[in-house]
Amino acid sequence: MTEASTSTRHEGHARHDRHAIALMGNPNTGKSSLFNALTGARQKIANFPGVTVEAKIGTTRFENSEFTIIDLPGTYSLAARSPDERVATDALLGRIEGTPKPDGVVIVLDASSLDRNLYIGTQVLEFGLPAVVALTMLDVAESRGIKIDTEKLSKTLGVPVVVVNAPKGKGIDELKGTLHRALHHPGKKLELSYPDDFKRGVDTLHAELLDLGVKLGFTPTRPEALRLLVDGAGPFFDECEEVGGEEWTRKFFEIRERAAAGRSLSMLEAQTRYGAIGQWMREVKQAEAREGRTRTDVVDGILTHKLWGSLVFIVVMGLIFQSIYSWSGPLMDTIDGGFGALGDWVGGMMGEGALKSLVVDGVIAGVGGVLIFLPQILILFLFIAILEDLGYMSRAAFLMDRLMSRFGLSGKAFIPLLSSFACNIPGIMGARVIEDRNTRLTTIFLAPFMSCSARLPVYTLFIAAFVPQIKLLGFLELQGLVLFAMYWVGVLFAIPTALVLKKGILKSKVTPFLLELPSYKMPRPKAVGRVLWERGGSFVRRAGTIILAVSVLVWAAGYFPRGAEIDDKHDAAIAAAEGAYSEAVVSFDPEADIESALAQFKAIDDAHEERTAGLEGEEPEVEAATAESDKQREAEIAELAAKHPAAFTDYENWLKLEEQRSEIENRRAGEHLENSILGRMGHVIEPAVEPLGWDWRIGMAAIASFPAREVIVATLGTIFNLGSEEDEESQTLREVVQNATRPDGSKLFSLATGLSIMVFFALCAQCAATLAVMRRETNSWKWPLASFAYMTGLAYVAALVTFQVAHALGG
Amino acid sequence: MLEAVTIIAIVTAAAAFAAWRVWQTLRVARGQADCNACGACKPEHK
Ligand SMILES: Nc1nc2c(ncn2[C@@H]2O[C@H](COP(=O)(O)OP(=O)(O)OP(=O)(O)O)[C@@H](O)[C@H]2O)c(=O)[nH]1
Ligand SMILES: [Mg+2]
Numbered sequence: 124m125t126e127a128s129t130s131t132r133h134e135g136h137a138r139h140d141r142h143a144i145a146l147m148g149n150p151n152t153g154k155s156s157l158f159n160a161l162t163g164a165r166q167k168i169a170n171f172p173g174v175t176v177e178a179k180i181g182t183t184r185f186e187n188s189e190f191t192i193i194d195l196p197g198t199y200s201l202a203a204r205s206p207d208e209r210v211a212t213d214a215l216l217g218r219i220e221g222t223p224k225p226d227g228v229v230i231v232l233d234a235s236s237l238d239r240n241l242y243i244g245t246q247v248l249e250f251g252l253p254a255v256v257a258l259t260m261l262d263v264a265e266s267r268g269i270k271i272d273t274e275k276l277s278k279t280l281g282v283p284v285v286v287v288n289a290p291k292g293k294g295i296d297e298l299k300g301t302l303h304r305a306l307h308h309p310g311k312k313l314e315l316s317y318p319d320d321f322k323r324g325v326d327t328l329h330a331e332l333l334d335l336g337v338k339l340g341f342t343p344t345r346p347e348a349l350r351l352l353v354d355g356a357g358p359f360f361d362e363c364e365e366v367g368g369e370e371w372t373r374k375f376f377e378i379r380e381r382a383a384a385g386r387s388l389s390m391l392e393a394q395t396r397y398g399a400i401g402q403w404m405r406e407v408k409q410a411e412a413r414e415g416r417t418r419t420d421v422v423d424g425i426l427t428h429k430l431w432g433s434l435v436f437i438v439v440m441g442l443i444f445q446s447i448y449s450w451s452g453p454l455m456d457t458i459d460g461g462f463g464a465l466g467d468w469v470g471g472m473m474g475e476g477a478l479k480s481l482v483v484d485g486v487i488a489g490v491g492g493v494l495i496f497l498p499q500i501l502i503l504f505l506f507i508a509i510l511e512d513l514g515y516m517s518r519a520a521f522l523m524d525r526l527m528s529r530f531g532l533s534g535k536a537f538i539p540l541l542s543s544f545a546c547n548i549p550g551i552m553g554a555r556v557i558e559d560r561n562t563r564l565t566t567i568f569l570a571p572f573m574s575c576s577a578r579l580p581v582y583t584l585f586i587a588a589f590v591p592q593i594k595l596l597g598f599l600e601l602q603g604l605v606l607f608a609m610y611w612v613g614v615l616f617a618i619p620t621a622l623v624l625k626k627g628i629l630k631s632k633v634t635p636f637l638l639e640l641p642s643y644k645m646p647r648p649k650a651v652g653r654v655l656w657e658r659g660g661s662f663v664r665r666a667g668t669i670i671l672a673v674s675v676l677v678w679a680a681g682y683f684p685r686g687a688e689i690d691d692k693h694d695a696a697i698a699a700a701e702g703a704y705s706e707a708v709v710s711f712d713p714e715a716d717i718e719s720a721l722a723q724f725k726a727i728d729d730a731h732e733e734r735t736a737g738l739e740g741e742e743p744e745v746e747a748a749t750a751e752s753d754k755q756r757e758a759e760i761a762e763l764a765a766k767h768p769a770a771f772t773d774y775e776n777w778l779k780l781e782e783q784r785s786e787i788e789n790r791r792a793g794e795h796l797e798n799s800i801l802g803r804m805g806h807v808i809e810p811a812v813e814p815l816g817w818d819w820r821i822g823m824a825a826i827a828s829f830p831a832r833e834v835i836v837a838t839l840g841t842i843f844n845l846g847s848e849e850d851e852e853s854q855t856l857r858e859v860v861q862n863a864t865r866p867d868g869s870k871l872f873s874l875a876t877g878l879s880i881m882v883f884f885a886l887c888a889q890c891a892a893t894l895a896v897m898r899r900e901t902n903s904w905k906w907p908l909a910s911f912a913y914m915t916g917l918a919y920v921a922a923l924v925t926f927q928v929a930h931a932l933g934g
Numbered sequence: 935m936l937e938a939v940t941i942i943a944i945v946t947a948a949a950a951f952a953a954w955r956v957w958q959t960l961r962v963a964r965g966q967a968d969c970n971a972c973g974a975c976k977p978e979h980k
Contacts, residue, residue, distance in 0.1 A: 478937045481944065548969055669955055675948035679941075830955070891956075895963035907963075 140188040142306050143223035145214055147247050148231030149240050150174075150197025151641050153259035156289035157231060158194035161299070165657075166194055167549075168650065169511035170641050171520075173197070173538060173556040176207040178214050178222050185299040188306075191223055196555075199239075201246045202354050202389065204558040213358070215247065216347070227253040227306050229298070230282075234264035234271050235642060237408060241400045242393075248280060249346045251312035253305045256284040257298055263642050268411030276407045281310045290647060317395050324382020325349045331374060338366040353388045355379060423640060426518040429525070436519055441607055443506045447499050447579075448603040454498035459855045462491030477685075481678055484844040489674025492840035492856045493666045493833055496580035500662050501655055503576055507545050508654040512646035516541060521638055530618055531625030533557070534638060536566040540617075543573035544610070545658075547893045551900055561631035565624045567900055568910055571893055572617035574610045574885055576658075577832040581884045582609045584836060585877035588860045612885040616917060666837075669830065674837045677827050680801040681845045689798060693791040697784060704780040708773055720770030721777065723763055731756040788848035793866065796820075796846040815883065815919070816876040816926035818865060820846065825883065832889045875929035879922040887918035 146154040150172030159166055162181025167174055179194040195214050196207035203209040210219065217224020230247055232240040248254060258273060277284040283301045287294035317325070329348035336342045339362065343351075351359055355375075364372050382388065425431045466487040473479040510516060516538055524534025535557050543550030550570040557563040574582075586602050586609075593601050625631070734752040764771035796802050805819030812822035824838040836856065843859045854862065863871040888894065894907040901907075961967040 476937060477941055481941060668951070672948040672951040672955070675945060676952060679945045679948075830952075891959045892962065892969040895959045896969055898963040899965045 141191065142188060142226040143191040143193060144302065145193045145225035145228045146195055146231055147211060147215060147228050147243065148197060149199055149233060149243060152197060152231045152233040152240065153289055154197060154231045155194050157257060157259070157287060158192055160289040160292060160295050162192050165653070170514045170644050171511065171516040171538060172639060172641070173207065173553060176552055176555040178210055178219055180222060183299065185303050188303055190302065193222055193225060198243060200243055201350055203357070205556050207555040215250065225252060227302065229302065230254055230256045232256055232258050234258050234261040235267060235269060237271065238400055238404055242396055245313060245315060245396050245399065248282065248313035249349070250344065253309035254282045255298065255301050255305050256280060256282055257287045258284055259287055259289070261286050262288060270409040272407050279403045279407065281313060315395050315399050318391060320384045321382050321391050324352055324378055328352050328375070328378050332363070335363060335367055335371065339363070352379060352382060353392050419643060422643070423518065427521045432522045436522060444607040444610070445600060445603040447502050448600055448606060450502055451498040455495050458495045458497065462487060462495065463855065465491070477682060480682060480845070481675070485674050485678030485841055486671065488840035488844045489837035490666050490671050492836045493580065493670050494663065495856070496583065496836065497659060497662060499579050499583055500576050501659050503579060504545065504655055504658045505651065508651040509646045512644060512650060514641045514643045517638055517640050521640065530621040532562060532565060532621055536562060539566055540570060540573055543570040543575060545576055547571045547573065547575045547890065548896050551893065551896050554900070559631050561629040564901060564906065565621055565629050567897060568624060568906065569617045569621055571888055571890070571910060571914060572613040572620070572886070574613050577890065578884055580833050580836045582606055582881055584856060584860065585881050588857045589872065589874045589877040609881055609885055612882060616886060665831070670834055670837050673827060673830065673834050674841050677801065677838045677841050678845065681796055681799050681842055683799060685795060686798045689791060689794045693787050696787045700780055700783045700787070704776055707776050720767040721774055724760065724770065724774040727756055727759045727763065785848065792848045793846050815879045815922045816930060818871055821880065829889050830891045832884055835884070875926050878929050879926035882925045883918045883922035886914055886921055888914035
């Protein structure tokens with residue numbers, strides 16, 4: 124693009140007065156914060172580098188102009204190496220589909236490390252687009268005793284400088300106004316004094332490129348020529364090679380050699396830039412000499428220390444899992460109770476039949492079963508949000524770098540893997556910050572091994588049901604500890620996987636890892652609240668959409684077809700039992716008022732039930748109270764029985780009838796389920812899941828969960844509700860699981876079964892969205908397919924071994 | 935009768951929704967849509 128065409132473009136735009144503005148700068152300098160403040164969008168912001176990996180567009184207005192703002196991934200240089208850096212460079216040149224070519228740039232500079240930030244600053248300024256510098260983190264700089272003379276900085280760079288603090292909403296309007304002026308009165312282009320050979324090289328190459336221009340379809344600028352000369356590779360190079368042919372390539376390398384004159388071109392570029400920056404800084408920046416180490420240094424010394432840092436890491440993680448357990452309990456019980464009551468209420472209002480079953484067994488049991496896990500999800504994300512904001516992630520990454528390099532991964536892979544604990548998808552996308560293709564693919568492949576938040580419901584359900592509630596050493600909850608251990612299962616399998624991949628098909632050398640440690644920041648309550656709101660919202664949304672849909676489908680498959688002969692058989696059985704009962708009643712003394720005596724017996728039972736209704740759990744007090752009430756009931760019954768012996772026999776017969784009736788109803792429901800489509804499919808797969816300690820119902824629930832893991836909680840609720848007839852109060856999902864039986868009456872689940880299910884869910888690739896994103900990020904179906912096959916196979920074998928071992932040990 | 939119709943309608947809607955999600959997931963795979971599974975990549979506007 125020549126100067127002339129730039130100005131025509133501007134005039135063209137000026138008429139509609141719309142401008143595209145790119146936000147460029149180093150990672151973690153506050154670009155997305157600024158973007159959000161300008162546009163009102165809600166891009167993810169966190170205190171570590173590499174948060175934004177895609178170009179995002181938003182709009183804002185100033186007077187009569189509309190600005191299209193482009194948020195970009197942070198980059199240290201326009202010489203892009205990783206995919207996310209390439210996005211930033213390409214966006215500046217207007218080479219991203221769907222993203223407008225910028226008419227101006229906001230160069231975002233972190234005042235607390237201005238020198239390094241100015242490196243890309245100079246590169247962007249050379250392009251000569253209308254530009255404004257947004258100086259962020261001045262508060263951080265000042266707290267470190269750094270003073271910046273913004274006026275001098277503006278004069279030196281030849282562009283306006285505006286101090287902003289987006290999280291506090293400061294300087295936003297001023298920035299817009301300054302931007303508006305800069306677009307209409309662009310400043311001068313930055314000229315740095317490169318060595319003569321270098322400068323000549325750029326000019327010669329620029330001339331060559333202009334010759335190619337027609338074939339290229341656009342007019343390359345001088346800064347583009349400079350980039351091409353220094354980088355000697357990349358998409359622009361490929362393009363030139365394609366249209367220019369061998370002849371061009373030969374000439375290009377000749378020019379390069381002459382320009383370098385025996386030195387390294389990138390070295391020359393860096394020397395020139397840093398030379399200039401150093402000179403400017405002497406005038407612009409004043410740093411108080413500080414004695415000794417700052418507080419941050421001391422804290423970093425501990426957090427990145429091999430021993431202490433690791434200890435802190437483990438303690439922090441352990442604490443999170445303990446809290447997930449101890450804080451969520453009461454909230455979960457409330458939600459659970461609410462859904463139970465809802466089910467009872469709705470069930471009471473509807474007539475018996477398929478529609479009632481659909482609503483109660485399908486929708487309420489399914490969706491409600493998932494929603495009870497909302498508190499845990501929120502607590503997990505509360506901690507994640509705080510850690511992200513605090514600046515701890517980068518310290519942990521630094522700490523892990525040493526360890527990870529042993530497995531052939533760099534610490535750069537750590538942050539994507541750590542964010543995978545929230546959700547695997549941003550983890551996979553976060554791998555874009557990794558330059559090396561093979562390391563990036565390895566990271567993408569490993570991300571689904573990290574236990575995402577969707578696994579949490581599965582873990583907590585089975586832990587609550589089968590791991591005893593005891594404290595170790597007086598403060599460590601065994602349940603929380605098992606949960607913590609479940610998170611390590613994925614990690615333990617990821618390590619050998621990484622080793623095999625890196626030694627085998629994805630060989631690459633470990634590149635040194637340059638990570639800046641961001642300054643510590645107080646977590647902003649508003650931002651943390653927003654994360655919770657969004658994550659909680661999306662969890663609820665999923666429960667109300669995909670999980671609802673799957674629950675309904677699983678219900679339909681488990682309800683139909685209704686075999687009439689099954690109903691006939693059980694109706695007959697009930698009629699027979701009732702017949703036997705009424706015959707027995709008639710044989711009693713007609714003088715005695717049996718009916719009212721019977722009613723008295725029943726009243727005793729009701730009173731007992733009422734007394735124990737609120738009592739739940741395994742605490743000693745609860746058990747004592749239950750036993751107390753039971754004793755009372757027995758005494759009352761004995762007293763009454765002495766008074767009305769005939770009625771007592773009758774009462775006993777009645778109890779027997781009730782028991783028979785519920786047994787028959789249960790058998791009826793079970794047989795209907797076995798006879799259903801779901802049941803028939805289940806019996807086909809049963810042999811495959813039997814060695815894992817599962818029956819066909821668990822197997823089908825697991826299969827239905829391949830679209831999304833948390834579906835299992837819903838499908839288990841639906842299947843077991845369909846398969847048994849509950850006349851009394853509904854049970855919580857935990858109780859359903861604890862009480863489920865096999866057809867022979869033995870308990871279906873045990874600790875061993877629970878562990879095998881958890882291990883299976885820890886390792887299995889059960890998330891369609893993850894596989895889809897994997898396809899998108901690797902641009903090939905090969906990786907998602909490999910991941911699916913490998914993880915599912917691994918999950919099966921590991922669950923098998925878990926069950927067999929735990930079972931043998933008596934679990 | 936009304937009950938049967940209601941049930942058929944609900945189940946059909948669930949099946950249609952599931953099918954739409956499969957289609958949507960394929961679009962994600964082709965890079966034509968965000969997955970919106972976790973709420974981490976927010977759409978540009980509120
Ligand atoms: N103290 C202070 N913190 C800021 C300021 N601007 C942004 N932050 C914080 O800096 C951190 C990084 O902000 P982001 O907006 O995510 O940075 P980014 O430049 O988009 O980062 P990448 O997407 O990784 O390139 C967050 O914790 C922000 O809250 C500022 O002016 N002062
Ligand atoms: Mg960002």
